[in-house]
Amino acid sequence: MRWSAVLCILTACGLLLAQQVRKQKPPHKEQPLTLKKEVKIRVVLKDTTRIVGVVEAGKFVVETAYGVLEVPPSEMRRVVVGKKADKELVERLAVLVRELGSDDFARRRKAKKELKELGAVAITDLKRALQSNDAETRKTATELLAELEKQFSPDEVVPDEDIIETARFTIVGNLRFETFTLKTRYGILRMPKKDITRIEFLVGEESVRVVELRGNFAGTTMVDTGIELPVGAEVEVTATGKMTSHQGISFGPAGLSSDIMPVSWMRGPLRGEPFGALLGRIGRGGRIFKIGARHKFKAKTSGRLFLSFNAKPQFGPYRGSFKVKIRVKK
Structure with missing residues (x-):
């Protein structure tokens, strides 16, 4: 009898202990932190x-x-x-493009003027307008694109x-x-x-960008590479390709050193440098300098890097292009 009583007591204690264990919460598992x-x-x-x-x-x-x-x-x-970040701008562009096909001449003229003033912002909308069913819209969009694409490089075009x-x-x-x-x-x-x-x-690492320099960016008419150079940035530029003037004179990014006419008087802003040589400038008001086919330099001023070639625009059009590879270490 005594052993039976002891066994009953132990069984009851075991049941109580099991209930307590079930009531306990599982141990807290620490969540990993996402460090910012x-x-x-x-x-x-x-x-x-x-x-x-x-x-x-x-x-x-x-x-x-x-x-x-x-x-x-x-x-x-x-x-x-x-552009989609600015809903008002998107709506305004859509209205202006529609107005290009208006029956009212004054409204068409006003829309064309405003689209031209918007510049690089309007280019993608005008390209879509080329697919319009309206002949007047297509005609005006073609004219505007021809003007704007001479003024702005592909890197300056504002995307949708x-x-x-x-x-x-x-x-x-x-x-x-x-x-x-x-x-x-x-x-x-x-x-x-x-x-x-x-x-x-500004991650402090090297970045590389390839820019196409077309024949309509000559002399002081420069293409915007979209590259911001801080003071002290180490820049390496290499260029390949060929351009040809309408007189049939071909040249590469190193340029032509000949003083034979008409090469000598076709040179652009750097009269002492070869005709057609690749040129650079930091900032819109910066000094123009020669790059040529290959050039390394350290930026002494900050600003955007612009490119052109050493030729006078009036002796164009220049056919062909230069492929310019720009490596920057900030």
Whole structure:
């Protein structure tokens, strides 16, 4: 009897202990932390203001036609903000393009004038207008494009969607943000996306870009490479290709050193350098310098890098192009 009582007591204690164990919560499992990294960037606004600061981000989210991508900040290189960020601008462009086919001559003329004033912003809309069913719209769009494409390089054309350049490939889509917050030495700045043209990631690594220099960018009419050079940036430029003047004179990026007529008086802004040689300039008001087929230099001033070749535009048109590879170490 005694052993039976002891056994009953032990069984009861075991049941009570099991109930207590079941009531206990499982041990807390610590969740891994997503560390955010401060990334140094330069923001360029529509009014050409440039602001340098840092942004705290764990990842950048890009919506594309094929799904959503998450890009780590260390892989980001440059963002060109598309027109879709500014709904008012998109609507205005659509109205102006429609007005090109208006029955009212005054409205057509006004629309053409405003589209021309918008410049590089209007180019993609005008290209779509070439497919219009209206003959007047197609005609005017063709005329405007011919003018604007002489004034602006492909890199200056404002895209419809955001273009995100990474260390591995380029993404076209929508970089998901409405307001960009930047921490600067003077405080926190918050900028609407529609006011931004570019975001450049200053990661301290090498970047390489290839630019096509066409024959309509001669002398002081220079193509904008879209590359921002800070003071001290190490730049290496190599160029290949061939152009030919309408007189039949062919030249490469190294240029022609001949003083034989008409080569001597066809030279552009650098009279002492070879005719047709590849030229560069930092900033819109900077000094023009010779690059040639290959050139290394360290930027003494900051600004955009522009390219042209040492020839007078009036002796064109120049057929052909130069393929210019630009390597920058910031």
